[in-house]
Amino acid sequence: MEASKGVSRRSFLKGAALAGVGAAAAGMIAGCTPGKTSDTATAETAQAAASTNNSAAGADGTANPSWLGEKPTVDEADVTNTIDTELLVIGGGNSGVCAARRAAELGMKVVVMEKQPEDTWAPIGCDSGTVNSQAYLDTGAEAVDEMQVLNEWQLRTYCRSMPSIAKMYATRSGEVTDWIRSLAPQEELDEYSVYYSFPNGRRAVAINHSGYTSFPGTISYRDFNNTLGKGENQPAWGPILQYSIDESKKDGAEWLYSTTAVVLIQNDEGDVTGAYGKGPDGYVRVNADAVLLACGDFSGNGEMVLALNDEVRELAEASGLDTTDPSGFMGMGQDGMGHKLACWAGGVIEPGPRAAMNFGNGMGVPGLTAIGNYPVFGPDGKRFFNDAQLQFGGLGFMARRARGELMCTIADGKWEENIQNQGYEHNMSSTTCAREWDLVKEDLANYKTGPDGFEVYGFTGYGMNKSKMYAAETLEELADILGYEGEAKQGLLDEIAHYNEMCAAGKDTDWGRDADLMNPLDTPPFFGMAGNTDKGRISSGMVQMSGVLVTDNFEVRRLDDSIIKGLYACGNDCGGRYAVQYHTLMAGNSVGIATTQGYVAGEHIAQHLEEDKAAADVYAEKLAKMAEEAANNPAGGPPGL
Structure with missing residues (x-):
């Protein structure tokens, strides 16, 4: 041999x-x-x-x-401006703003490369779910057990997320919320802050249903009174976050708006030493001791969605949909440039399964979004799953059901009492904040019976959008309105009678719905919504939640696990946060974890950059x-x- x-x-x-x-x-x-x-x-x-x-x-x-x-190349002859800095933040969204402000206030020289124009800059989202912010506790809410939040995050990701990231969110997200809000005038905070899930209608701080625990803590920033002039209830998170941009500038940060990153700059050893961007006046070269990728997700790039999110692609293929046109699989987010910059520099996308926010296939259960979680009945009138398990994105099994199935959800006149037992999931009801609660109560009090239905304000979406709900004085009448006929109608009525018997016994022996959600449907008026399932569209969701492999300190890793010195990633560019699907142990945790990661990343880089580079060399020796x-x-x- x-x-x-x-x-x-x-x-x-x-x-x-x-x-x-x-x-x-x-x-x-x-x-x-x-x-x-x-x-x-x-x-x-x-x-x-x-x-x-x-x-x-x-x-x-x-x-x-x-x-x-x-990998793109840039000719130095085309560079019209060169800037030297200590930290270059690429991307000025939720995570990038916080990173730039935190690093600058700790004395670091910061440049931010942001592709949006300054006059139209806006972050994505407006719900910020964080743990134990003083702002939320000041409403009279009780503090949440941070370690319970940490463990719940890990359970929901099947322990696939990085524990350091889950702990960071559980223990520091409230601090970051208060830090962001500290700059805004109190009158603006009072105007735009909507405190979800507190104080009305909840009987517990942490609520567990079918093994999933959810928590209060979400503050949604909404222009409820159209103060900004862009419509009632439109996002108002941008004006609050703008104060952090202004503060970063006071501390010396330079913002390059309308400037898109093109490629990272690396030395002969592979260390990242800056980046080229393209702005209104041509190419700019930014030399930096460190670069932090905060560019957002890749849902706005249909080709990347189909290539990297196997579930989206394979579900489309299994549903007979054409995947040759990637534009049909785009979401609301970014174009994946942060992921590309990292991979061109030697980084690697985290392994699957890769999570998306609100991934779906047009087969969601018809939900009574205004008043929360109630039993779901199928085309034969029978329940077919534990309908308390409506955590965000958790109904992937629906893709395996037949197309065109009639489904409905039904509530009764005790909805206001029953809502007190429901959790804080998006698919439960978040209408117990005072502003929206009053609207829902008014709509439900003015219900109209009959096949024409009536409009009800729902907590989801921007603006004052309403959903059509149907009402009847008897279950028989409601069944007719919802489209049940013959044996299916009788099956529905028989199933409701059986369900009510289980409610009286205090146990769902069919599907295991939680006892505190076993509320009989026996008090008129009866409310319902129905729909027919389909697989005609596979959505990549609002944003994709997967990023590149990183260390506990946000350093971007190569395929062989070595560290690319000088390169960091946070927010949706950072891997290790979610697995399989976005989850809502607390509504708005996507924004909450992005701002927290940006804050902590900016802080860490400002305080430990040279230590990180030295440790990367030691680790390279170990790998060798x-x-x-x-x-x-x-x-x-x-x-x-």
Whole structure:
């Protein structure tokens, strides 16, 4: 047998530095580099590996997945402006604003590269769910157990999320909310703050239903009275966050609006030392000690959605939908530039399953959004699942049901009493904040019976949108209105009678609905909504929730686990936050975790940048030693012997 060829630590480090790749274990072939191959893998083998890797760049740039494309180049002759700074934040949204302000107030020189024009800048979202902010506690709410929030986050992600990120959200998100709000005038906070799920109508702080615990703490920023002139109940989060932008500028941060990042700048060792952007006056070069990617998600790029979110693509294929036109699979978010910048520099997208917000296929249960969670009945009138398990995005099984099925949800006249037991999930009811509660009560009090229905204000969506609900004085009449006929109608009436018997017994022996949600449908008027399921559209949702692999300190990692010195990612560019699906243990936690990550990332970089770079070198030495030991061991031999 021919002896295996040895690999020296020096050659490994040289290759890893130049190409961002290396064999951390025997047989590992890297597929994510800044553009050159290492001494331990030929261009041919690395390219072959990358050809089946849809999450990273090719070893020499020629085998990049189609969604990534070729790494751009910028001619220095085309650069019209050069700026030197300590921290470059790419992206001025929820996470980027907080990162820039926090780093600047700690004395760091900061530049922000933001693609939106200054006069039309706006963040995505307006619901901010955080834990134990003083602003929320000042309403009279009780404090939440932070460790319970941490554990619930981990359970909902099947322990796939990074514990450091979950803990950061549980223990520091309230602090960040108060820090953001501290700059806004109190009259504006009073005008725009809507405190969800408190104080009306709840009997517990943390509510558990069918194994899922949800918590209060959401503040939604809405222009309820159209003070800003863009319509009633439109998002008002932008004006509050704008104060943090202004504060960052007071502390010396420079904002480059209307400037889109093009490509990161790296030295011969693969360290990130800045970025090129393209603005109104041409290309700008920003030299920086560190770059923080805060560019948002990739739902606005249909090609990336289909390539990286297997569930969206495969559900579309299983539903017979055409996937050749990616534009049909776009969401409300960003174009994925942050993910691309990271991968061109040597980073890699986190492994699947990859989460989306509000991923769906047109088959959602017809929900009584105004008044929360009630029993769901299928086309034969029978219940077919635990209808208390309506956590956000948790109904993926609906994709496996037949198309065109009639479904309905029914409540009765005791809805105001019953709502007190419901949780804080989006798909429960969040209308117990005082402003929206009064609107819902008014609409329900003025209900109209009959097939024409009546309009009810719902808590979801922007503006004063209403949903059509139907009412009747008897269940028989409501069944007719909702479209049930013959045996299906009788099946519905019989099922409701059976359901009421289980409510009296205090236990759902059919599907396990929680006892405190077993409220009989026996008091007129009866309210309902119905719909027919379909699979005609596969949505990528509002935003995609997956990012690139990072360390606990937000440093971007390569495929071989080495660290790209000087490159960080937060918000939707950062991996390790969600798994499978967005979840709402607290409504608005997407904005809440983005602002928290930005704040903590900016703080960490300002205080520990040089320590991170030194630690990255030490870690590279460790990886080199491991690779050397693995390569020099006989095949199959235990490591280190």
